[in-house]
Amino acid sequence: MAVFGGDPDDQNLLGLGAFAGSATANDWGRLANEYTPVLRTFNRYGQRVDEVEYHPTWHELMNLSVSHGLHAAPWVSDDKAAHVRRAAGFLTVSQAEAGHGCPISMTYAAIPALRVDPDVAAQWEPGLTSTEYDFGLRNPAEKRGLIAGMSMTEKQGGSDVRTNTTVAEPVVDGYLLTGHKWFCSAPMSDLFLVLAQAPGGLTCFVVPRVLPDGSRNVFEIQRLKEKLGNRSNASSEIEFDGTWAQRLGDEGRGVRTIVEMISATRLDCVLGSTGLMRRAVSEAIWHAWHREAFGARLIDQPLMRQVLADLALEVEAAQWLGLRLAHAVDASDSAEQAALRRIALPMSKYYVCKRAPGLTFEAMECLGGPGYVEETGLPRLYREAPVNSIWEGSGNVNALDLLRAMARSPESLDAYLQALAPAAGCDPAFDEQLSDVLNALAAGATEGRARWLAERMVLLLQTALLVQHAPAFVSDAFITARLRQNEGTYGVVDLAAQDVEAILERARPA
Numbered sequence: 248m249a250v251f252g253g254d255p256d257d258q259n260l261l262g263l264g265a266f267a268g269s270a271t272a273n274d275w276g277r278l279a280n281e282y283t284p285v286l287r288t289f290n291r292y293g294q295r296v297d298e299v300e301y302h303p304t305w306h307e308l309m310n311l312s313v314s315h316g317l318h319a320a321p322w323v324s325d326d327k328a329a330h331v332r333r334a335a336g337f338l339t340v341s342q343a344e345a346g347h348g349c350p351i352s353m354t355y356a357a358i359p360a361l362r363v364d365p366d367v368a369a370q371w372e373p374g375l376t377s378t379e380y381d382f383g384l385r386n387p388a389e390k391r392g393l394i395a396g397m398s399m400t401e402k403q404g405g406s407d408v409r410t411n412t413t414v415a416e417p418v419v420d421g422y423l424l425t426g427h428k429w430f431c432s433a434p435m436s437d438l439f440l441v442l443a444q445a446p447g448g449l450t451c452f453v454v455p456r457v458l459p460d461g462s463r464n465v466f467e468i469q470r471l472k473e474k475l476g477n478r479s480n481a482s483s484e485i486e487f488d489g490t491w492a493q494r495l496g497d498e499g500r501g502v503r504t505i506v507e508m509i510s511a512t513r514l515d516c517v518l519g520s521t522g523l524m525r526r527a528v529s530e531a532i533w534h535a536w537h538r539e540a541f542g543a544r545l546i547d548q549p550l551m552r553q554v555l556a557d558l559a560l561e562v563e564a565a566q567w568l569g570l571r572l573a574h575a576v577d578a579s580d581s582a583e584q585a586a587l588r589r590i591a592l593p594m595s596k597y598y599v600c601k602r603a604p605g606l607t608f609e610a611m612e613c614l615g616g617p618g619y620v621e622e623t624g625l626p627r628l629y630r631e632a633p634v635n636s637i638w639e640g641s642g643n644v645n646a647l648d649l650l651r652a653m654a655r656s657p658e659s660l661d662a663y664l665q666a667l668a669p670a671a672g673c674d675p676a677f678d679e680q681l682s683d684v685l686n687a688l689a690a691g692a693t694e695g696r697a698r699w700l701a702e703r704m705v706l707l708l709q710t711a712l713l714v715q716h717a718p719a720f721v722s723d724a725f726i727t728a729r730l731r732q733n734e735g736t737y738g739v740v741d742l743a744a745q746d747v748e749a750i751l752e753r754a755r756p757a
Contacts, residue, residue, distance in 0.1 A: 248335055250716050251574040252328035263315050263336055267343040268756075272311070273624070275304040276344030276479075280627055284481035286471050297468040298384065299435050299481045306382055308347040308479075312340050313380040313392060318354040323376045327577060334518055334573035338566070341522030342529075345631045346479035348519050350394050350433035356511035357395035360440055360451070363496045363504050367453060371395075371438060386461045387437050396436035397508065398428040398454075398485060405429075406644050408442050408449070408502065413487060415443040415450060415494075422452060422494060424487040427469075432482040434468055440495065440508060443487075447498025451505050454492045465490040476630030509639060510588070513596040514572050516635040520603040521565040527610035527628050528558045529756040534614045536755065545613075546751065554613065554738030556747045559754035560725045561606055561737070563717060564709040565599050571666075571712055587662035590652045591708065597645040597698070598705040600636035607632045609737045646697035649704070653688070660688070663704070670711035673722075676730035681707055706730065720746035721753070 249255045266272055282302035290296045312318060317336045321329035333355075341348050354375055361368040361375075374393035381391040404410035413426025424443050431439070439454045458464050467486040474482060496504035532555055535545035545551045572591055578584040611618035611625040618625045636642060653660050670677055684703050692700050706729050713722035724745040732740045 248328070248331060248570065251331045251570055252577070253331045253335070254328075257332065259315065260332060260336055260339075263311075264339045266311070267339045272308075272343040275307050277624070277627075278302055278304040279308060279344055279346065279479035283478045284471060286468055286481075286483070288468065295467070296463075297434075297466055299468070299471070299483075301435075301481070302479075305347060305479055306380070308340075308344050309350070309382070309394075310380040312337075312347065312351045313394075314378050315340075316378050318351045318394070319358055319376045320378065321355075321576075322358040323372070328574070330573040330576040331570055334514070334570055337515060338518045338522045338525070338569060341519045342526035344479060345519055345523060345634075346477045348515065349477070349480045350396060350436055352512050352515035352519070353397050353433065353436070353508075354393075354395045355515065356508040357397070357438075357440055359507035359511060360505055361453070361495065363451075363507075367493060367495055371453070374437070382435070384435070384437075384457050384463065386457055386459065387455060388459065390437065393437040394433065394435075395438050395440065396431065396433045397440045397505075398431035399440075399442050399505070400430045401427060402429040406640055411442050411444060411449060413441070413443040415445040415452060415492065417446065420491075422492045424452065424454065424490040424492050426487050428485045428487070430472070430482060431468075431485045432480055434466070434481055434483045434485065440505065441492070442501045442505065443492070445494070445498045449501040450498045451495040451501040452492035453495050454487075454490060458491060475633065476627070477634045478630075510592055511576075512639045513592045513645075514569075514576065516639055517565070517572060517592075517595050517599045518569045520600045520632070520635045521562065521569050523603050523628050523632055524558075524562045524565060524606045527607045527625065528555070528562050528754060530623065530625060531555060531558065531610040531613035532751065532755050534617075549743075550738065551613070552747050552751065553740075553742050554609065555754075556724065556742055556745070556750045557728055557737045557740065558606055558609060559750050560721065560728055561602060562754065563721055564713060564725055564729075565602070567712040567716060568595055568599065568705070568709050571708075582658070583662045583665065586656060586659040587666055589656055590649055590659040590663055590704075591666075593640075593645040593648040593652065594701040594705045594708075596635075596639065597642055597649070597701045601642060603635065604629070604632040606737065642698065646701045647694060649701050650692060650694070650697050663708070667707055667711045670707075670714040673710070673714050674726045674730065676726060677707065677710055680730055706733075718749070718753070720749045724750060 279302050285300045287298045321333045377392035379391040399408050401411050415422040415424050441452050441454050456466055465488050469484040472482040538545045575584045575588040607629045617623050713725050728740045
């Protein structure tokens, strides 16, 4: 953190980390996923209420993150490293339980979108940035704190939100929405950012669950999704039928309005996946340190050491990348940092989130049979791992966004090359792969090379960060494993010439 302006002795953050690793926090995570949300469509009088009940531990987790400001505090902080500090906290809490990070992330991401309209932002920001968690459907003006959600996708379009068919009809005091949303996570949030077709085109709107007079807005929850993972978090399909909405930004500029929200949630996808990987590697290393097989501890057996060191390198590179992206948010007044963020986010979201499922499985295998058993927590991590790669644009969407961003903002490539400059000449493999990337761009990178380009560019950026900020034994091993050989499967590259002992000691949980 200190590298990016944060306080390494931040007692609040250190306390959060200690608690996130405690038995209590881990029990909360387990129970919130065992006792999943329940939809209550009607009350006992047959009246429609559309409420979701959560296990009490869900609320404990939400209160933990909100009270530490992980949901929105950086936007109203004078701390020059507020987003870096928040990123470290989000990464840490994700290791205890990942599902509640969804509403935390959406609330964080809603603030920059709301600021498109200062009047609308002024109405909602005080509640959203409050560090009090106040669950329940009540008049937003009377609540101690608010949570935001979003609902963009529809079943006919998915990521292609321009095909949305939800209609927004202007009325005297706002708009009335009619339509169906295929994915709406955390439906008990206080307000939602949604897209709908207004007379002037696709437009962004704020939809409150409860109206200023205290009455319920029309927000019909059709069902809760049965998901592979992320089970503590309710995801729903919803129906709007004359639902009141407040316009955010100009008509026809819905995608432009929402783009900052997408950038922020993509950052959290990177951080969330990194947190899952860190937890998985911690479990694997701890097990190997204490498990004996074939006459020796697992941690002392050369091939196991090589696998674990390779996993640890993956996590460390992802951690540095996530904090660097958060630093770019803190420094967004700088044109260079803003330009870097435009391309670094989609490439990082593409790559880091795709690495999480494979790494989590490899960590599970390090435990052998017990790793496949629910009590270890590894199966929950494994089920959770794919979600960040799918949410906020799947792999292809992000790889193609990288190409589009470079085409629209050529200065973003200059900012990226500036970020790599400190590592120039660190190793022939680095210089060679950078040359390959530049040659591909000069030749006009096609869609068919979008994934290759995203992967190569991220690995170069991770290498540059490690060369600058990590111990030499980490950066040297990473270059060996990812640039010189990069066989694809963890533990394949021979790390015998590297300081594996130091890598494992650095990654070992206390």
